Amino acid sequence: MTPKIILQTSFPKLKLIKRGKVRDIYDAGEYFLIVSTDRLSAFDVIMGQGIPYKGIVLTKISEFWFKFSRKIISNHLVSTDLNKFPKECLEYKDVLAGRSMLVKKAEVIPIECIVRGYISGSGWNDYKKTGEISGNKLPAGLLESEKLPHPIFTPSTKAEIGQHDENISIEEAKKMIDDKTVERIKDTTLKIYTKASEFALTKGIIIADTKLEFGFYNGEVILVDEVLTPDSSRFWPLSKYKKGGVQESYDKQFVRDYLLSINFNKQPPPPVLPEEIILKTSEKYLEVLFELTGEKIA
Numbered sequence: 001m002t003p004k005i006i007l008q009t010s011f012p013k014l015k016l017i018k019r020g021k022v023r024d025i026y027d028a029g030e031y032f033l034i035v036s037t038d039r040l041s042a043f044d045v046i047m048g049q050g051i052p053y054k055g056i057v058l059t060k061i062s063e064f065w066f067k068f069s070r071k072i073i074s075n076h077l078v079s080t081d082l083n084k085f086p087k088e089c090l091e092y093k094d095v096l097a098g099r100s101m102l103v104k105k106a107e108v109i110p111i112e113c114i115v116r117g118y119i120s121g122s123g124w125n126d127y128k129k130t131g132e133i134s135g136n137k138l139p140a141g142l143l144e145s146e147k148l149p150h151p152i153f154t155p156s157t158k159a160e161i162g163q164h165d166e167n168i169s170i171e172e173a174k175k176m177i178d179d180k181t182v183e184r185i186k187d188t189t190l191k192i193y194t195k196a197s198e199f200a201l202t203k204g205i206i207i208a209d210t211k212l213e214f215g216f217y218n219g220e221v222i223l224v225d226e227v228l229t230p231d232s233s234r235f236w237p238l239s240k241y242k243k244g245g246v247q248e249s250y251d252k253q254f255v256r257d258y259l260l261s262i263n264f265n266k267q268p269p270p271p272v273l274p275e276e277i278i279l280k281t282s283e284k285y286l287e288v289l290f291e292l293t294g295e296k297i298a
Helices: 054-068 087-096 121-130 170-176 179-202 253-261 275-293
Strands: 015-019 023-028 031-036 077-079 100-103 111-118 147-153 205-217 220-224 233-237
Touching: 031 054, 031 087, 054 077, 054 100, 054 179, 054 275, 111 179, 147 179, 170 179, 179 205, 179 220, 205 275, 253 275
Parallel strands: none
Antiparallel strands: 015 023, 023 031, 031 100, 077 100, 111 147, 111 205, 205 220, 205 233
């Protein structure tokens, strides 16, 4: 049975801190409560319909990678176990079950830490125009979706809802925050991507690129937000990979491709997504959860 699709949460006894593109964040006393809804954002526009199981998949995959990357860097995850949540949260356990995380109250660093192992998306568009991505000079003659000689760090701005992130150079990032922190998050992003992409290959999945976020907690840089989910990464089936064009994908690229096919102008309001697109996207999310973690929830 398909679960109820949750587009927005409302917990009167908890203080709402922020609604992001996908997550609702509440103050839970010592910690923040992050709830992953079934909202879907494409081209920085929030769609009017949700994707079944999406919030649960995002939470489970993030939990998996938070544990996987703990030896590289500490993170903000405290627990996904409702029994360990503050008692005021338990009144809402039917909504929270499977899609919520209790996390440390970190101060988020305002830079999207993007790492690319393959050339695709906005990176491919930049490369065609300039031969570079975020100040990284690349070899001539690369094809779309081709594996890069080595992973590259291509940060971007962290835009507000309804605005578009912009690729920036490391030098520009260092104007926003101090040099030491930029180098720290760059090195950590590359380490996490390298380890995770090597693991994913053993499961038949290429991680073409991903976006990570970091924050300060007790003076220490830690990993925050989500990690290597279908929302923040491009996942391609290794068995179907062929450089030179757009790849079949496990992530929301399926929705992006549909929106491009109808010439969506990348501005609100969003179009109505056909049911087949919604269900196929849900299948993709569930499939990548199973392939990576062995966990089945539907």
